Amino acid sequence: EAGVTQSPTHLIKTRGQQATLRCSPISGHTSVYWYQQALGLGLQFLLWYDEGEERNRGNFPPRFSGRQFPNYSSELNVNALELEDSALYLCASRQTGTGSVPTFGSGTRLTVV
Amino acid sequence: GQQLNQSPQSMFIQEGEDVSMNCTSSSIFNTWLWYKQDPGEGPVLLIALYKAGELTSNGRLTAQFGITRKDSFLNISASIPSDVGIYFCAGQFTSGTYKYIFGTGTRLKVLA
Numbered sequence: 550e551a552g553v554t555q556s557p558t559h560l561i562k563t564r565g566q567q568a569t570l571r572c573s574p575i576s577g578h579t580s581v582y583w584y585q586q587a588l589g590l591g592l593q594f595l596l597w598y599d600e601g602e603e604r605n606r607g608n609f610p611p612r613f614s615g616r617q618f619p620n621y622s623s624e625l626n627v628n629a630l631e632l633e634d635s636a637l638y639l640c641a642s643r644q645t646g647t648g649s650v651p652t653f654g655s656g657t658r659l660t661v662v
Numbered sequence: 663g664q665q666l667n668q669s670p671q672s673m674f675i676q677e678g679e680d681v682s683m684n685c686t687s688s689s690i691f692n693t694w695l696w697y698k699q700d701p702g703e704g705p706v707l708l709i710a711l712y713k714a715g716e717l718t719s720n721g722r723l724t725a726q727f728g729i730t731r732k733d734s735f736l737n738i739s740a741s742i743p744s745d746v747g748i749y750f751c752a753g754q755f756t757s758g759t760y761k762y763i764f765g766t767g768t769r770l771k772v773l774a
Binding site for chain 1: 665668693695697702703704705706707710712750752759760761762763764765766767
């Protein structure tokens, strides 16, 4: 069974540009979570999608947005990039139902210069 | 941002020693999870806890769901060099949402 896949693995952008990060969940998983992990720090909750809808959002500005497609894959968009957006962005997927927990991908390393 | 309090922040231990770390929250959780993250990788689930007071083991790892539902503990016995990494706790809020909040992490370094 394929795990959670994220692309690209690395992304370098210039301040002010936009970045798009992609996530494919494990087959059968309908929930997708996005987390930001700045260097040496913990995971900050960004967004949670389930069945195509945004269910919850962390304390991030509106320039962080995303969506979930009918096949449950997801995109995270970051507009007007700032230097402090440089981080590892982790996606996790989860199957609906109690007892199921998030499984993570390896992340996209975003560097803003 | 929303994060749980996790301690210690980092620790150096000798191979063979036991390790303890904990996580506390001001909120009540339905589920506590413990993950390990290796450099350049995403976190990998170690143990999941679903009931207050629950004590669960996975090999040399043992974790407990605090009876107040506001804390959790992870113990590693007889540490080995491959235990090196960052350990994160995560809590899932009470029913109605499957949002998970993570701790600040405990960086473990094992001296051979």
